[in-house]
Amino acid sequence: MRYAKPWWYKRMIEEGIKFTLQRKLILDVLNRTKKHLSAEEIYFIVRKFYPNIGFATVYRTLDLLTKIGIVIKLNFGDGRMRYELAEKENASHIHLICKNCGKVFEDGGDENEKIKEIEKNISSRYNFKVENLKIFFMGKCENCQKGGD
Amino acid sequence: MRYAKPWWYKRMIEEGIKFTLQRKLILDVLNRTKKHLSAEEIYFIVRKFYPNIGFATVYRTLDLLTKIGIVIKLNFGDGRMRYELAEKENASHIHLICKNCGKVFEDGGDENEKIKEIEKNISSRYNFKVENLKIFFMGKCENCQKGGD
DNA sequence: AATGATAATGAAAATCATTCTCAATTAGGA
DNA sequence: TCCTAATTGAGAATGATTTTCATTATCATT
Numbered sequence: 001m002r003y004a005k006p007w008w009y010k011r012m013i014e015e016g017i018k019f020t021l022q023r024k025l026i027l028d029v030l031n032r033t034k035k036h037l038s039a040e041e042i043y044f045i046v047r048k049f050y051p052n053i054g055f056a057t058v059y060r061t062l063d064l065l066t067k068i069g070i071v072i073k074l075n076f077g078d079g080r081m082r083y084e085l086a087e088k089e090n091a092s093h094i095h096l097i098c099k100n101c102g103k104v105f106e107d108g109g110d111e112n113e114k115i116k117e118i119e120k121n122i123s124s125r126y127n128f129k130v131e132n133l134k135i136f137f138m139g140k141c142e143n144c145q146k147g148g149d
Numbered sequence: 150m151r152y153a154k155p156w157w158y159k160r161m162i163e164e165g166i167k168f169t170l171q172r173k174l175i176l177d178v179l180n181r182t183k184k185h186l187s188a189e190e191i192y193f194i195v196r197k198f199y200p201n202i203g204f205a206t207v208y209r210t211l212d213l214l215t216k217i218g219i220v221i222k223l224n225f226g227d228g229r230m231r232y233e234l235a236e237k238e239n240a241s242h243i244h245l246i247c248k249n250c251g252k253v254f255e256d257g258g259d260e261n262e263k264i265k266e267i268e269k270n271i272s273s274r275y276n277f278k279v280e281n282l283k284i285f286f287m288g289k290c291e292n293c294q295k296g297g298d
Numbered sequence: 299a300a301t302g303a304t305a306a307t308g309a310a311a312a313t314c315a316t317t318c319t320c321a322a323t324t325a326g327g328a
Numbered sequence: 329t330c331c332t333a334a335t336t337g338a339g340a341a342t343g344a345t346t347t348t349c350a351t352t353a354t355c356a357t358t
Contacts, residue, residue: 169334203339205337
């Protein structure tokens, strides 16, 4: 076999859910992009390959995949949820959201050490079992700082 | 004068926006509660004191106050935004969200030192001017860990 | 390959938080 | 007090997400 199945394929089988064409296509879209796509955007991209797909399927699939940890659901405050593929490492990257232009940047993971420490402290202090975390820094990006307002 | 005006009063005057009764009542609610209230919840509480207040006023006020930094708008993933009064210190507390029961806990601020460091690194690495930040740890709370699934 | 049980899908309607519109009211300065 | 702009309330509108339900696909067994 030339191409190995992607890691999410295995996870889905483990979970006992089916790796249908629609789910595959949605995951392919998430896998190829670097952006944080909304359900609607994903819908329109998948539609090019599979014009019959329904809106509900996209939402259901994204929810399902979020529930089992294959996908991460993010809210950047623009009124719609956005989705990204969960990567095994680097699960705790920081999102920088520019309040001015709305662009979202991601930290490469340089702060992971420190985040891990915080996570450990929190876990033991509150007896809280951390499964994943989200860190948003809101402010003004380089460009918008120059550009005036 | 027996009671000094609260800090948000000054801020509002500075900003040139009016300290109307409706706005006062909404702020009072936020000031008294320890919970993270939704717009709807705030609406119903204010209604007890001022039955005529409109839904739109609550939303408008919360948006306005969020914009000038008196209020913080949070999304815990339960489909509605939630609001809290911005406290001057402790602005960067960590929210712990239990995926099982939905309860939200807050860290007292013990990690503030480390968070500040991360913030500083990010700022200089990306030339991003951090104005405020949100940190969510999702997982399972003490109670739900015992209680089974 | 046909069958049956179950999971998944598509289309449309329903939901529900939030935003908009606009006429009426209010507040604060001239 | 009068004027003007800001604020408000009611209800309609919006728009993302969910639900419903009839249909279809999947997979393990015959």
